Amino acid sequence: MHDIRAIRENPAQFDAALARRGLSPLASEILALDEARRAAIHAAETAQADQNAASKLVGAAKANGDEAEFERLRALVAEKKSEVAAMQAEAGRLDAELRDKLLWVPNSPLDEVPQGADENDNVEVRRWGTPRAYDFAPKEHYQLSAVGKAMDFETAAKLSGARFVVLKSGVARVHRALAQFMLDLHVDTHGLTEAITPVLVRPETMLGTGQLPKFAEDSYETTNGWWMIPTAEVTLTNFISGEVWDEAALPARMCAHTNCFRSEAGSAGKDTAGMLRQHQFEKVEMVTICRPEDAIAEHEGMVKRAEAVLEALGLPYRRIVLCTGDMGFGAQKTYDLEVWLPGQNTYREISSVSTCGQFQARRMNGRYKPAAGGKPEFVATLNGSGLAVGRCLIAVLENGQEADGSVTLPAVLHRYLGGKTRLVDGVLV
Template structure:
């Protein structure tokens, strides 16, 4: 959420930031509402002071035995009490209206984010690995003989409908091994703190990270008001909601492996074949809570941790920086990692790593105290996939496919697979 004080101080900059996002100017409208809100608060406070002053005079008139003055003042106090209640209600209404408007405005992009209207404006800045040459036509993951019947879309459709999958046998174990490998790398090598979090959360938790209110249709709500998380960013980031964190505890670097749930409301007709785009999937998520001045360096470190997973698996990838028109709602700057999928003959997103500055922290009221006796300030938050497990499975299968229909598996996974090195007809051998 934006800082109303910053908008007051530099409305032109606020509108310029919105323009980079492709949005019309809003500063004048917001400041008009803010002025009205502050006027209502001042009027309520003035009326409250008058009520308090009259209340003190009531007792004095009673003590003097001045019945007429006593009755007059008592009536005045009652009148002021009604007036104060109405003014406070009006101020509260305007305060809520201003907050609601600010909650719907996306974060301001950093100055070095490329300008663009959509994904065509994204810029590739790094590439690792060389896509393997095949002496046969490579297949997509769901077509591979090595997968056999262990990637079962028919049973999933019977159980749940479209965009679900049942993984079985060697494919299920390979999927589990990938998640465990990612966690071990992030915890043992990168020093992240692992957590196991709920996947059902309160609406205020989703609001804190920006999924609500604007993107409600992208997630699932239960009948009793819980929401199913689209990513563990929601839970991990909200660990500090409403808190004042000790400066010595920063930076907090965390990770979690969870199921994630997305309605894919705006993706009709996209990636309907295979398991690239699912309503339920697993992801290892990374989140950092830090001082605002540390955020840019933390962003670079986080994307390198995600890249380390791909490099250990020997999967070619590229890093792109998203333009202003393709960036997520809460991000100041985002790097996407795209892994090479030979079955599609293209790179596809496997991780998105964003720095959000203090945008989410204001929504959550998450602060830290810079030093003893100093006023608390909002923390900075960052999040990134490290990685999407299902998409990583796809990449491992497609990049490791052989002419005989088997899949050769990355060496780093062999210890997680009981020493097995290949997938043949759904079985590890």
């Protein structure tokens, strides 16, 4: 959420940031509402002061035996009390209206973020690895004979409907191995703190990271008001919600492996084949909570940690910096990592790593106490996939496919697979 004081001080800068995202100016509308809110608060405070002053005189009039003055003052106190209640209610209404309006406004992009309208204006930063040359036509993951019946969409459809999958036998174990490998790498090598978090959360938890109210239709709500998380960013970032941490606790770098749930609203007919876009999937998510001045360096470090997973698996990828028109709601800057999928003959997103500045912290009132003293300040938050497990499985299967129909698995996974090195007809060998 934006700082209303910053909008007051530089409304032109606020509108310019919105323009970079292709949005219309909002500063004048927000400031008019803010002015009305502050006027209502001042009026309520003035009426409260008048009520307090009159209340003090009531007792004196009673003690002096001045019954007429006593009755006049008592009526005045009652009148002011009613005025105060009405004015406080109006101030509260305007405050809620201003907060609601600000909750719908996206974060401001950093100056270095490239200007653009959509994904076609994203900028490639670097590539790693060379896509393998095949002497046969590579297939997509769900077409591979090596997978066999261990990737079962029919049973999943019977159980749950479209965009679900049942993984079995060797494919299920490779999927589990990938998640375990990612966690071990992030915890043992990168020094992240692992957490196991709920996947059902309160609405205010979703609001804190920006999934609500704007993206309600993209998520699932239970009948008793819980929301199913679309990513562990929601839970991990909210660790600091409503709290003030000591500066010595920062940066806090965390990771979690969870099931994730997305309704995929608005994506009908897109990526329906295979398990590229599912309603339920697994991710190993990374979150960092730090001082605002450290956020840029932390962003670079986080994307390198995600890249390290792909490099260890030997998967070619490219790093993209998203343009202003393709960047997420809460992000100041985002890098996407796209892994090479030979079956599609293209790169596809497997990780999105964003720095959000103090945007989420303001929504959830997450602050830290500077070691040098002074008032608590809002923290900065970052999040990134490290990685999407299902998409990583797809990449491992497609990049490791052989002419005989088997899949050769990355060496770093062998110890998680009981020493098995290949997948044949859904079975590890």
